[in-house]
Amino acid sequence: MLIDGKCHCGNISFSLSWEPDPTHIPARACACSFCKKHGGVWTSNPRGSLRILVRDPLLISKYAFGTKNASFQVCAHCGIVPVVTGLIDGKLYAVVNVNSFEGVDPSLIRRESANFDKEDEEARLARWKRN
Numbered sequence: 495m496l497i498d499g500k501c502h503c504g505n506i507s508f509s510l511s512w513e514p515d516p517t518h519i520p521a522r523a524c525a526c527s528f529c530k531k532h533g534g535v536w537t538s539n540p541r542g543s544l545r546i547l548v549r550d551p552l553l554i555s556k557y558a559f560g561t562k563n564a565s566f567q568v569c570a571h572c573g574i575v576p577v578v579t580g581l582i583d584g585k586l587y588a589v590v591n592v593n594s595f596e597g598v599d600p601s602l603i604r605r606e607s608a609n610f611d612k613e614d615e616e617a618r619l620a621r622w623k624r625n
């Protein structure tokens with residue numbers, strides 16, 4: 495399955511390949527202080543691959559806080575955050591916001607809340623690599 499998504503104005507778009515076709519897409523409503531304010535609900539697939547297309551790179555605001563491992567790719571034009579990226583050991587990982595999906599059957603998306611506040615940096619990076 496190819497999952498397409500984009501920010502509201504279309505400056506940032508993505509295509510996530512998900513093989514085999516998912517019976518459901520796990521989605522984590524992150525409880526960090528940034529995601530709470532933004533309503534960020536994230537998914538990723540360890541066997542998938544992600545293609546991100548940016549129309550105007552000048553219209554991306556990269557936001558990081560705390561350990562600064564994660565870079566929130568905020569569209570500076572419409573304010574949506576479709577993708578978060580993180581560089582670990584020279585390899586680029588990412589999660590996508592299920593709220594920015596286009597044309598995906600909503601019944602496929604299984605939302606759950608997640609709180610990683612008590613996770614230390616090492617455990618966080620290990621989880622990112624895994625997922």
Ligand SMILES: [Zn+2]
Nearest residue numbers: 501503569572
């Ligand atoms: Zn936008």
